[in-house]
Amino acid sequence: MSTAVIDIPETVVPVATDVTFRIRRYRPEYDQEPHWEDYTVALYPTDRVLTALEKIKAELDGSLTFRRSCGHGICGSDAMRINGRNRLACKTLVKDLDISKVITVEAIKGLPLEKDLVVDMEPFFAAYRQVLPFLMPEGHEPTKERIQSAEDRARFDDTTKCILCACCTTSCPVFWTDEAYFGPAAIVAAHRFIFDSRDAGSEARLEVLNEKEGVWRCRTTFNCTDACPRGIEVTKAIQEVKRALIFKRV
C-alpha cells in the first residue's frame, strides 16, 4: 500500500457560549454548612468541566478549591459529582452536557468533606493498602524477567488501568452507608494481583476480602462500572473475586 499521499477532510470552527455551574461550596473556616452557588462562564463545546472550574477560579472566585493535576484523565485527582454522576472533571466535555440547564458540581460522596470539592482521601487509600496491592511471587527470583504468556498477561489487563480516582468507590451505595467496606477500587486492586499468573499471594489477599467488610458487601448495583472513567468492568472484577473465593481457585 502506498503511504506517500492521501486525501484530507475539511473542518469547522467552534463558538463559545455561556454556561452556568451550580457548585456546592463549603469553606470550613467561614461556612457552617455546605451551600450552592452559581457561576456563569463562556466555554467552547470542546472545553472540559475542569476548564470551567479553572475559569471560575481565575475570573470569579479565587477561593474555589478543587484538586487537579494532569488535566487529561490519567492522574485521578479531579473526581467529582457532575450532574449527580461521578466523573473526572477533565474528562467531561461541555458538549456532552445539557447546557440549556444549570450544571451541578459537588464533591464525591462517602469521604469526609474538607473544603468545596476536596475530600479526605486517606480512608480510600487505607482500604487500598489493606488488600496487599503488590506482587507476592514465590520461589527464587529469576536472573532475567519472569515468563508470562500474552494470554496470562491479558487476564488482568482491565484492572491494571485503575488510576485510584475513587469515582467507583464513592458511587457505591454500600460504601456510603458503611465506611468500613473496602469499596470497589480496593477490590479492583486485589483482582489485578489475584489474576496475575506471577503472583502467589492470593490466599492472603482472599482472606482479607472474605472478611465481613470485604467483597461480600457488594450488592452488584453496577454504579461503579458506570462511574469508572477508565472503562474498567468493575462489577465483573468484583464478581470474579467472589467466584475465586467460593471455588478457592483463580
Place this chain on the structure above:
Amino acid sequence: MQTHVYDVIIVGAGGAGMRAALESGTRARTAVLTKLYPTRSHTGAAQGGMCAALANVEEDNWEWHTFDTIKGGDYLVDQDAAEIMCKEAIDAVLDLEKMGLPFNRTPEGRIDQRRFGGHTRNHGEAAVRRACYAADRTGHMILQTLYQNCIKEGVEFYNEFYVLDVLLNEESGEPVAAGVVAYELATGEIHIFKAKSIIFATGGFGKVFKTTSNAHTLTGDGMGIIWRKGLPLEDMEFYQFHPTGLAGLGVLLTEGARGEGGILRNATGERFMERVAPTIKDLAPRDMVARAMVQEVREGRGAGPHKDYVYLDLTHLPKEQIEAKLPDITEFARTYLGVDPVTELVPVFPTAHYAMGGIPTDVETRVLRDNEHVVPGLFAAGECACVSVHGANRLGTNSLLDINVFGRRAGIAAAEYANMVDHVELPNDSQGQTITMVEMLRSSNGTERVAPLRKELQETMDMNAQVYRTEVTLKQALNDVHALRERYKNVSIQDKGTRYNTDLLEAIELGFLLDLAEVLVVSALERKESRGGHAREDYPHRDDVNFMRHTMASRKVNAEGEEFVSLEYKPVSMTRYEPMERKY
C-alpha cells in the same frame, strides 16, 4: 510549627522519588514529601515505553543505545553518564518486572519491545525495537508499581506537603544540607524536616509554556528552590517540544504511535518526514520532527481552518493493533477532539514536554554547587536534575529510564551518606523566609491576580521561546518576563484562609515559574548556535568551537541589590564518541 527528624527526605513522589525511596527506605529512616498524592504524579502520564537493550526481539546492545542517546542529544550529553544509564537500563527494566510491572509480552512470554524515535541498530542503520512497554500506559504502570512496592516496604509519605525551601548550613565555610521547610496544604501549617540527606525529585516546569503536555502542577518548584539558594541550574535553554500533542490542547500522543507505524502528514497529505530524515523518517528524534512540523505550517502546508497543525495518520494500521497497543491515545483523540484514529487523521502540533536541563548533579546524583564541588547531603534525580544524560535533546523513553536508573542511584547514595554523617544543625530562623513569603502573599492587597500573569507568561514563552528562537524573540520574552516579575510583586490572592488554600499555592508556583522562565530565556539568548532542542534561526548551525559546553546559570545580586542571571559554563564529558553531523 512542627519539626520532624529523618535520615533521608525525598521531595517528590513521582518515578524518581519513589524509586529512590525503595532503596533509601531499607537502608535509612526515610520520608517522602509530595505536594500531591503519589499516584497523581506526572510519571503516570508517560506513555510509550522505557528503552533497554534487552535484545528480546532483535539484536541490540547497550553500546548502541549509548551512541543513540549521545547523538540524539546532539553531543551535549555527558558520555560517561549516558554509558551508565544505558548499561543499567537492562537491570532497571528487569527490576520493574520483578516488582510486578505488567509489561506487554512476546509470543514467548518475554518482555515485548517496540521502535521509538532515534533508537537505532548499529549506530543509525535502521530503527530498532528497544522500548519495553505496557500498551501506551507505561508511565502509569511504573508509577503504580513503584507506589505498590512503597506500600509493601512501608515507605512513609507526607501527602500534600508542599516543600518551599531547602535549609543549608555551613561547615568549614561550605554549604551542607540540613533540611527542608514544607507547607501542609490541609492546615496551612509550616513543618521543618531535619535530614542528613535530601533528594529533590520534583519533576519539570512545563507550565512556563501555554501549550504543554505537562500537568498543572509541574511548576518547577524544586529547581526554583535551588535557584533561590544561589545554586546553579544547568542547560536550562534546552527544552523539548514533543511533536505529537493534540492540536490546540497539547495533550500528549505517544511517539509509540509512530513506533507502531504511524505517519505524519501535511495538509496536502504528504509524508513530509521523508524529506527531512530519509532513513528513519517519522522516527527521527523529537527536536527534528518538531521543527519539521513547524516548518510545514510556516510554509503554508498546515492543515485545519487556520492551517496551524499537521496530521498523525494511523488509519493504515489494523484496528486491533491500534486498540491493543495504543488504547489510551486513541481514547484521548476520541474524547478531546472527537476524532477516531482508527478511521480519521488526528490533528497534532508540538507541545512543551520536557526540560533537558535542571539541577546539575554528578553520576552519583550529588548536587553540584559549581563545576567541581558538590553540596554534601543534597541529591537530585529525574526531570528536575541534569546529569546530563539528555544533552540538548532527550530521546523518547529515556526519561522513564532516567528516573529509574538515577532514582535508584539517588536512594542508595543518599542513604549511604546519611549513615556516615551526623545531622547538621539547622540554620537560625529556618522557617522565617518561608513564613514571610506565605504571609506576604496571604495578606497582600495588591491589584495583580495570579491567573492573568500566568497566562501572559505562558503566551510570551509560546510566542518567543518555543521551537524556533531568535535574538529578537528571546529579548521580547525577557522583557515580558521582567515586566511580569515586577507585577508579581503586587500580586494578591482572594482566599485568605489556611485550609487547602490552592489560591496561595498557585501564587507561589507562579513565582517559581517566573524565575525559571527568566533563566531559560537568558541561557537561550547567550547560546548563539542551534543544537538539539535549542534552534536559533539567527544562528542555524551547531558551533562546537564555542558552544560544546554546558550552561551553568546562577542567581547573583549586583552592587545595587538587583538580582540577575549570571552565566558560566562547564565542559562536556567525552569518552569515546567524537561529535559528528546529525543525520538520520
